[in-house]
Amino acid sequence: MKKFTCSVFLLISCFCGSAQIDPVLLRDPSRDTNSLQLNMDAVYSRPFNKVGKLPVAVGGYVEANYQYLGQDGITEGHQFQMRRLTLFVSSAIGKRIKFLSEIEFEDGTKEINIEFASVDFEFSPLLNLRGGVVMNPIGAFNQNHDGPKWEFVDRPISATQMLPATWSNVGFGLFGKKYNKGWVYGYELYLTNGFDESIISNSENKTFLPAAKKNADRFEESFNGSPLLTAKVALKNNKIGEIGLSYMGGVYNKFEDDGFKLDKKRRVNVFAVDFNSTIGAAKTFVNGEWAWIGIDIPDTYTEQFGRKQQGGFLDIVQPVLKRTMFGFENAVLNAAVRLEYVDWNKGRFQSTGGNISEEIVSVVPAISWRPNPQTVLRLNYRYNWQTDLLGNPPSKLAGIQIGFSTYF
């Protein structure tokens, strides 16, 4: 409750800011209206609304769902979930200086996070400086994660249970993009605070990058004084689609403390490739991401914690009907499927030479209905096969999920 109150207070403070800033300067931040949008543009490619004479533009999205899942014959019954409520506040502070923040309430008020809060200074389209709380551009999902953009109730397993989406940190960096006829290419490069030792010492019993999200101190200080480098290049053609290559890496352990050397510097390195395309006259939308993780873990630690991980997802979305439905003009009915795979521990046991498992395969067929582009109602059927470290017979989880997500 205290967190909720603080967050509401912060939000109201944003609105009240008009008393101290020349309101002439404050307006809806300019947006790139070119149709060739990259995933890196997602943070501003959202519906914002001006409210009266307020000096900021606001927006947000909300998503809630019902689910009935069972695992190996056991179900927790009917579950209603308020997954998230996200609020955006943006403002043009001056010519080519803009600010945007994203505050997210997850599972009611169980988690409240500032996912993005940065100021952008545009020197030229190819050279922008961004500082504050930034979303590390690893893969595509971390940057482009708004619920209403996706046809599935759950976020991709590889993005949230292997990669730490949504993963943001305090830091600074550069970004830019350039158009050339039907092409656009962009880059991002950030130095931020980063991971900590919880990624190999956590209650998941596996190497788990998302464990670092629990360390709220990373918004105040770096765990080890060593910056996390995140870099991405992306290329898009208006007829082919977009491909992105990204890297995120840095030292995750406390190698020295109070002047004492404790350990060697141990790095975590993440490489990711992402792509999306709309294919042919049928307008089949294909969207995927794959990531590889390598972590330097002491040889004397347990093999339970993987030295290598890999995984990704592929979404295929096929519009099957576009017409007025229930009075909604240009409503779209989609058939979709998501295929997912994660191997949290890619390697072989020292004792037997056998494969270390710890994998999940998931298939999610879905139907989604969009009464307008900003709103989606989803019906998903999820089926997961998850094996433990030893590769014993998989645990099976399946069930239906019905929900909505909409910008407001």
Add this chain to the structure above:
Amino acid sequence: MFSKTFKATAGVVLMFACLISCRKLLPDAPADDSILDGPVDGLTASEKIIFLRGDVAFNDEIFSSGTGLGPMFVASSCGTCHAGDGKGHPFTTLTRFGQSDTISNKFLHLGAPQLQGRAVPGFQPEAIPAGASFSKFTPPANTGLGFLELVPDADLLALSDEFDADGDGISGRPNWINVPVYCQFRNATVEKNNRYIGRFGKKAAVYDLLQQTANAYNQDMGVNSSYEVFDTYNGLEIDPEVSNQTVLDVVFYLKTLKAPIQRNTSDPEVKAGAAIFNRISCGKCHTPQMKTGFSPISALSEKTFFPYTDLLLHDMGPALNDGYTEGTALPAEWRTPPLWGLGLSKNSQGGQVFLMHDGRARSIEAAINMHGGEATKSRESFQQLNAQEKSSILKFLESL
């Protein structure tokens, strides 16, 4: 008669209603006889609550350096060593060292008896000291332990034949051990020179499930409790890192795990295999049937069960003598392991089997062929069986 909108709405509502009501969309529970976990039948509601608490502590509680793991350890949770409550994998095989006779372990000051071969970052794990004998122990299955704990000492003594009075070449005997002060003696426990009958562990060097659990927290995970107070890293008494309640919940969970359920009991080949098993005297050590004494948990009290063990020590010959021992067991003596659940071993060992005390046998037949000492005659009898008879006995063992 009805508008298109009404029909569409009705269709969507009907579809959702079907989906919500259709449990067929969910994965089926595995057959009860195909898994080892799950409680014994007949627990009361309050006993089920404690069982569930123990289940969570055993299978879901993961220790990290921040919650007491190590700094030296073997595994970070109970479930790591006992996936699905079944036998363990060489990945978590324990190494115990230092004692080569029945007198004492001379390496206690160097970390004996158990090797903590892993360490949290920044610390170094243990190594086996020069000159210390050692043996590797594959984690056993947990199921049915409550039944084994409740067998009266008198029944075990009745099965023992230390000096082979009947001349059959088999001379099972109890391991007489020192019992930690925190253990409560079972009803009518038998004492000999201030020692008591151990029944758990490869050498039967553990008295009861509380000792087993407190030891496992301490020796396997480096997690201290008020039962085992000394830190494995510095040997000093430190604050408990797990509560008594949690330890006792885990003990209750282990006590009330069901006994493995035999499969294919009506298969003629399985029946034939059972007959051969007894004919070649395997059942003299792997005693098929036992009975529990009284227990306040009525689901366990005075029940007949089929563990295929006598819980006694037997000389298994020089090939299985690692030169290491515990209690009054000799290095070549091993407690008869229960055979129940044997056919499900591969479901907890990653699709393979790792049998005998250290997982050296990669099939049931290989395990039989490794029997020596008191089991030599039975092994030779097995080797002389024709192919059909061997197939039958192996099918029988797979059914357990």
